[in-house]
Amino acid sequence: MSSFARKTWLTCVGALWLHAAHAVPVTVTATAKPGASAENTVLIFDPLNATPAAGHDTAIIDQIDKRFVPRISVVRTGTVVTFPNSDHIRHQVYSFSPAKVFQLKLYAGSPSTPVTFDKPGLVVLGCNIHDRMVAFVGVVDTPYFAMADAAGKAVLNLPAGRYRLRVWHPALASPVASREVTVDKAPLTIELNVDIDAAPSAVADWPE
Amino acid sequence: MALRTRIAVTFLLLLAAVLAAALGAVSATNDASAKREGTRQLDVGSSVFSRLLESDRRQLTQAAQAVAADYGFREAVAARDTDTLESALQNSGERIGAALVVLTSLNGEVIAASGAHVRTGAHFPVADHAAGAMMVDNGRIYQVVSVAVRSPLPVAWIAMGFELDENAAHELADITGLGVTLSVRTDAGWKNVVDTVPTNTVRTSDVITRRIEMSHGDGAQVVAILSRSLGEARAPFERLTRVLFLIAALSLCATALAAFWLARNITRPLQDLTAVVAQMRAGSYDVAQSVQRRDELGVLAEGLHSMQSAVLSRDQSIRRLAYQDALTGLMNRTAFGAALGDLLAEKSGAHIGVAVIDLHRFRRINEHLGYSVGDAVLTKIAQRIAAVPSVQSAVARLAADQFAAFTRLQDRDGLVAWGTTLIQALAEPVYVEAQPIDVAATLGLAVAEEPEISADELMRCAELALDRARSEKRALAVYERALKPAARAQLSLLGELRRAVDNDELQLFFQPKIEIATNRVAGAEVLLRWQHPTRGLLGPFEFIPFAEQTGFIRRLTRWTLDRAVAQGASWHRAGRALSLAVNISADDIGDPRFDSRVAASLSRHQLPPALLTLELTESGFIDDPEQALKMLDAIASLGVILSIDDFGTGYSSLSQLNRMPVHEVKIDRSFIQELESKPDFATVVRAAIEMGHGLGLKVVAEGIETEFAAARLREFGCDIAQGYLHARPMTLEALEKWLEGKERVPVIAVPVAFSVDDVADTVNLATY
Numbered sequence: 001m002s003s004f005a006r007k008t009w010l011t012c013v014g015a016l017w018l019h020a021a022h023a024v025p026v027t028v029t030a031t032a033k034p035g036a037s038a039e040n041t042v043l044i045f046d047p048l049n050a051t052p053a054a055g056h057d058t059a060i061i062d063q064i065d066k067r068f069v070p071r072i073s074v075v076r077t078g079t080v081v082t083f084p085n086s087d088h089i090r091h092q093v094y095s096f097s098p099a100k101v102f103q104l105k106l107y108a109g110s111p112s113t114p115v116t117f118d119k120p121g122l123v124v125l126g127c128n129i130h131d132r133m134v135a136f137v138g139v140v141d142t143p144y145f146a147m148a149d150a151a152g153k154a155v156l157n158l159p160a161g162r163y164r165l166r167v168w169h170p171a172l173a174s175p176v177a178s179r180e181v182t183v184d185k186a187p188l189t190i191e192l193n194v195d196i197d198a199a200p201s202a203v204a205d206w207p208e
Numbered sequence: 209m210a211l212r213t214r215i216a217v218t219f220l221l222l223l224a225a226v227l228a229a230a231l232g233a234v235s236a237t238n239d240a241s242a243k244r245e246g247t248r249q250l251d252v253g254s255s256v257f258s259r260l261l262e263s264d265r266r267q268l269t270q271a272a273q274a275v276a277a278d279y280g281f282r283e284a285v286a287a288r289d290t291d292t293l294e295s296a297l298q299n300s301g302e303r304i305g306a307a308l309v310v311l312t313s314l315n316g317e318v319i320a321a322s323g324a325h326v327r328t329g330a331h332f333p334v335a336d337h338a339a340g341a342m343m344v345d346n347g348r349i350y351q352v353v354s355v356a357v358r359s360p361l362p363v364a365w366i367a368m369g370f371e372l373d374e375n376a377a378h379e380l381a382d383i384t385g386l387g388v389t390l391s392v393r394t395d396a397g398w399k400n401v402v403d404t405v406p407t408n409t410v411r412t413s414d415v416i417t418r419r420i421e422m423s424h425g426d427g428a429q430v431v432a433i434l435s436r437s438l439g440e441a442r443a444p445f446e447r448l449t450r451v452l453f454l455i456a457a458l459s460l461c462a463t464a465l466a467a468f469w470l471a472r473n474i475t476r477p478l479q480d481l482t483a484v485v486a487q488m489r490a491g492s493y494d495v496a497q498s499v500q501r502r503d504e505l506g507v508l509a510e511g512l513h514s515m516q517s518a519v520l521s522r523d524q525s526i527r528r529l530a531y532q533d534a535l536t537g538l539m540n541r542t543a544f545g546a547a548l549g550d551l552l553a554e555k556s557g558a559h560i561g562v563a564v565i566d567l568h569r570f571r572r573i574n575e576h577l578g579y580s581v582g583d584a585v586l587t588k589i590a591q592r593i594a595a596v597p598s599v600q601s602a603v604a605r606l607a608a609d610q611f612a613a614f615t616r617l618q619d620r621d622g623l624v625a626w627g628t629t630l631i632q633a634l635a636e637p638v639y640v641e642a643q644p645i646d647v648a649a650t651l652g653l654a655v656a657e658e659p660e661i662s663a664d665e666l667m668r669c670a671e672l673a674l675d676r677a678r679s680e681k682r683a684l685a686v687y688e689r690a691l692k693p694a695a696r697a698q699l700s701l702l703g704e705l706r707r708a709v710d711n712d713e714l715q716l717f718f719q720p721k722i723e724i725a726t727n728r729v730a731g732a733e734v735l736l737r738w739q740h741p742t743r744g745l746l747g748p749f750e751f752i753p754f755a756e757q758t759g760f761i762r763r764l765t766r767w768t769l770d771r772a773v774a775q776g777a778s779w780h781r782a783g784r785a786l787s788l789a790v791n792i793s794a795d796d797i798g799d800p801r802f803d804s805r806v807a808a809s810l811s812r813h814q815l816p817p818a819l820l821t822l823e824l825t826e827s828g829f830i831d832d833p834e835q836a837l838k839m840l841d842a843i844a845s846l847g848v849i850l851s852i853d854d855f856g857t858g859y860s861s862l863s864q865l866n867r868m869p870v871h872e873v874k875i876d877r878s879f880i881q882e883l884e885s886k887p888d889f890a891t892v893v894r895a896a897i898e899m900g901h902g903l904g905l906k907v908v909a910e911g912i913e914t915e916f917a918a919a920r921l922r923e924f925g926c927d928i929a930q931g932y933l934h935a936r937p938m939t940l941e942a943l944e945k946w947l948e949g950k951e952r953v954p955v956i957a958v959p960v961a962f963s964v965d966d967v968a969d970t971v972n973l974a975t976y
Contacts, residue, residue, distance in 0.1 A: 094279075094359075096282060096283065096285075096286035096359040096363070101286070124359070124360065124361055125360075126358070126359060126360025126361075127360070128279055131277075131358055131360055132360075133360065134360050134361060202314065202361070202362070203361050
């Protein structure tokens, strides 16, 4: 993992930690079928008994070696994302996704205008010059979300309460049904089975 | 088959075979080439066809990609701005002439479309055409390519297609040079949708095809059938083959003409030569040379011609040898016989006279003067005979000193006149190298009186007449009818004579000899008679000459001698000894064993040799005088009395006579018989008697028929007489009767066992 990615990741975790002083650790383990990995499975906990306030986070999606890094990001609604270009060639980042339609004029080097993702939903990013460059940004209204590590595991500290758990992965062959999760004082462990397609023909639908 | 036809046909068949083989080879090669060429064109065409389709696919892909990549178009897709999208699709479709442009969602729902019969909201099987595929819509075939619209992930499909209609197919056909048929699989089987081949013009067997699957995956099943007419591929070869056939036909015709001309050129001279050969076979050798050429046939004709000349000249010389006498140039016996036969065959009624001429003394001429002189004499004699004027005559040389002539006579009497002419012609001496040589001739004449007489018979008649003339010492004799049966029967005579000896048909006759001085019986001459079963009693003249000619005389002499000796011995044992005289011939003298035969006979019958007298004519000395003298000496030494018969007619000289061991001579009857009529003969006879006596020989006279003759002989001092006056020849019985009471000349009988010399002496003593 590059230093930029690490920094983004630490920023998010730090934010969660600050807002959940009295949180209960919830461990989610996603298990993929043999031969596939559940890494980067996006786990979203929407609180059902409270409405969290909109965040003012920032995020960075870099472009390194004609790739978006990170390829998959999850941000709170209202997060401002900057798109620095670490390559020595120009890129033109765009999105026709309904959650956020934008286009950054052809540029190189330091980031231009940051893009504010102000509506929840999945935004698919592309480069108008390089068709193979794809990145996914999941925009959510909750601060409680995580992505599974290489072992398919993620640990969150959630305040006690009722949540709706949404699960998404670009290569999900079949959608994972959203479920209701009640967090008490005791630590919670959630086991998930995800059907990750090693060679997907299309991107899985975003769970609303 | 004639040679000409055979040559020509052989040539033609050979050429035809070669041409057929060549044409066959060319045709097979052409066919293979056409097929190979057709297949190659099909390969190339198929390759081009595939390339064209691929090229179209790429064009479609590029066009679709260009649309899909356009940012504005993707913006419109994102915004689902249908009108904009349709106009964009139409625009891009028109750009490449696509018949079909469709934009669908990822699951095939049509968002916007241009061309064809695709409506918005319908389903379009875009995913099938991602790699380019065939689509059949409403009976039309489209080549469709689908490209995803990405933003950046696929959000839609854009499909573009060309219609494969008649124009497209014809374009493909033009470029590939092949017939293009597009066929679609339907529920009812394959159906041709587009076809550039006019179906009724090409035979299916003459077309090679290639089937190309145009559809992939689950799309509509469409195949392209590419075809190549072999007839087109074959056309140039067929033109070549036609030309070859024409050349073959022309060369066959030319060869046929040439072969017939050549064959005719060879066979016509051959036919001419064959005709010449046929004429030669028929005996004609003077055929002109018909073939004038410089080649082998000319040589053959030349050879044939010279062969013809050679055969002709050989034929002539063979004819000469066969029918002509080499020395005199006269006809030989064969030719003469043939000519005479021809004349007789004319049956003109004329009298045909034949003369056989025998030369006297010719052997002597040869011996004393040499063969060249002899030949010269013969030649001149031949000229003389030929020079005798005759009517339609011919002259031939029959043997060494024998000639013959025939002529056409006015009448029978002319025969003797003609013969006399011939005699006179030969009477003059012949001059050879200025030396006169006397040649006398004896003639036998015969005339054809019977119409059916053959040449051989007529000649035999003349020869019989000649025999008679010779035996009668006359210059000529004419054949008489009486001789004829003998002549006719001559061939069987020899057999009859043999039988006569075996069957005792021969009989001894005896004619007594009388001692003139005392009128006592001195002995008897033994004469042969033939009691022929059909012809009666035959005298010696009728068969002795024949026996002499055939050599049978030896057998006769032996028989006669043995019988006579036996008879003499019988009398001798009875005490009535009678000297017997037996005639022997020149042939007997020539037999080297004759003396031993005589001795054996005397010994067997125990007859004293002095009682046997052997009479021989002077002619016995002619052939080989030395040998004859030796034989006579041998016989005389046995004690047998030897007598010269026919004395005075022969040619023996006195000196020769002196050397001969003879005891008596017998004067020829011709002198005795003419004694009375020709006074000169008396002188001759007297001289002969005196000469005989002078030589110390007893003299016998035969043929005494008159008292006059008997008286003269007694007067001349002849010792012994024999003739009709005293006694005719008679049988044994008659002789014995006749002898009764007759006084015999006493004979001292001496046994034969005595030595020869003793016997001879004794006999000599006894005789005198």
